[in-house]
Amino acid sequence: MKSLIDIRRDLHKIPEIGFQEYKTQQYVLAVLQELKTEFMHIKTWRTGIIVTIEGTAPLHKIGWRTDMDALEISEETALDYSSEHEGFMHACGHDFHMTIALGLVERFTTNQPIHTVIIYFQPAEEGPGGAEPMLTWVRANEPLLVPDYMFACHIAPEYPVGTVATRAGMLFANTSELFIDLKGRGGHAAFPHQTRDMTVAAASLIMQLQTIVSRAINPLEGSVVTIGKMTSGTVQNIIAENARLEGTIRTVTAESMMIIKDKIKALCTATEIAFDCELSIDFGSGYYQVFNDAICANALLEYAATRDELVSYNCPPAMTGEDFGYFLKEIPGAMFWAGANTAFGLHHSRISPDEKLLLSNIDFVEQFIRQFK
Numbered sequence: 001m002k003s004l005i006d007i008r009r010d011l012h013k014i015p016e017i018g019f020q021e022y023k024t025q026q027y028v029l030a031v032l033q034e035l036k037t038e039f040m041h042i043k044t045w046r047t048g049i050i051v052t053i054e055g056t057a058p059l060h061k062i063g064w065r066t067d068m069d070a071l072e073i074s075e076e077t078a079l080d081y082s083s084e085h086e087g088f089m090h091a092c093g094h095d096f097h098m099t100i101a102l103g104l105v106e107r108f109t110t111n112q113p114i115h116t117v118i119i120y121f122q123p124a125e126e127g128p129g130g131a132e133p134m135l136t137w138v139r140a141n142e143p144l145l146v147p148d149y150m151f152a153c154h155i156a157p158e159y160p161v162g163t164v165a166t167r168a169g170m171l172f173a174n175t176s177e178l179f180i181d182l183k184g185r186g187g188h189a190a191f192p193h194q195t196r197d198m199t200v201a202a203a204s205l206i207m208q209l210q211t212i213v214s215r216a217i218n219p220l221e222g223s224v225v226t227i228g229k230m231t232s233g234t235v236q237n238i239i240a241e242n243a244r245l246e247g248t249i250r251t252v253t254a255e256s257m258m259i260i261k262d263k264i265k266a267l268c269t270a271t272e273i274a275f276d277c278e279l280s281i282d283f284g285s286g287y288y289q290v291f292n293d294a295i296c297a298n299a300l301l302e303y304a305a306t307r308d309e310l311v312s313y314n315c316p317p318a319m320t321g322e323d324f325g326y327f328l329k330e331i332p333g334a335m336f337w338a339g340a341n342t343a344f345g346l347h348h349s350r351i352s353p354d355e356k357l358l359l360s361n362i363d364f365v366e367q368f369i370r371q372f373k
């Protein structure tokens, strides 16, 4: 097998979005073929892969999950192994997550584990969500590949390498995507009274959407409504006939999610009346919160605390979303933040995590799984 750093850099060069991880899948399968032993088995599901390494005397089937997809962002790191797919980038660390998973396969195929280890390479975490359909397919077609426990990590730019940060209960929020299309009447920029300007309607709606969390949600709970993308119009001297808003909702409770969706519907109806236009709303895909099993989360923290080279941190929850939440809804387990020590945050075009996190986390997770009772 190539070095971990070479593998991570190779994967970094070929970012692909959800359910289009074709080159990524081929690359991972090629590495897995090199590691093949008689006690390792490979299955594929769409662009995902499931690797089973049989245990020598298994008490449990322990699952480890990595995501595989990338984001629509143009990379600006200037690294010599930057994305070769213009407009796409591994800006959320999934190249690291996959390399950690491959490192674990190497460790467990070199030195067979006691427990059976099942490694999920899961597509489409950034959207539309691969965890739920993958697990549904596995349950229906390969029920023996459903683990008894499930673990995963996510890189954390703000923590030093060697940090293992997690908590019992909610680690990440409930999410829902949000797409709003506005249709009015375009026309000459000099005759606004003859038109229905969707740039102005969209701008007004964005400002109103930003009042939902502050006025309708219990401030002790916290929620997020973010519009990440707005498109409208065609050229500078034509009033826009169409506009589109794309965003995401994050909540701590299912009840807040319902309240926010209802308020969005109400504000869209009000915009239709005020601006004499038509709006349509699509809530896209939604993820169930990442809710860590207390025993599993504490087991991660306690084991990390025994290792001198690691920092174990009982961290607060975050409004990030993760479809790993679907695994945890059905299987006890936990996710943790793995320190990545980089100045730029997740989803930033200049994020460049410290590659030392690879070895540090492979060592930690391998030993954690080996000693898991």
Ligand SMILES: CC(=O)N[C@@H](CCC[C@H](N)C(=O)O)C(=O)O
Residues within 6 Å of the ligand: 092, 125, 126, 127, 154, 175, 176, 177, 247, 248, 249, 285, 287, 319, 320, 321, 322, 346
């Ligand atoms: C870890 C992470 O950054 N996950 C994404 C998940 C996005 C889900 C969906 N596309 C949405 O935007 O609601 C995140 O943005 O938190």
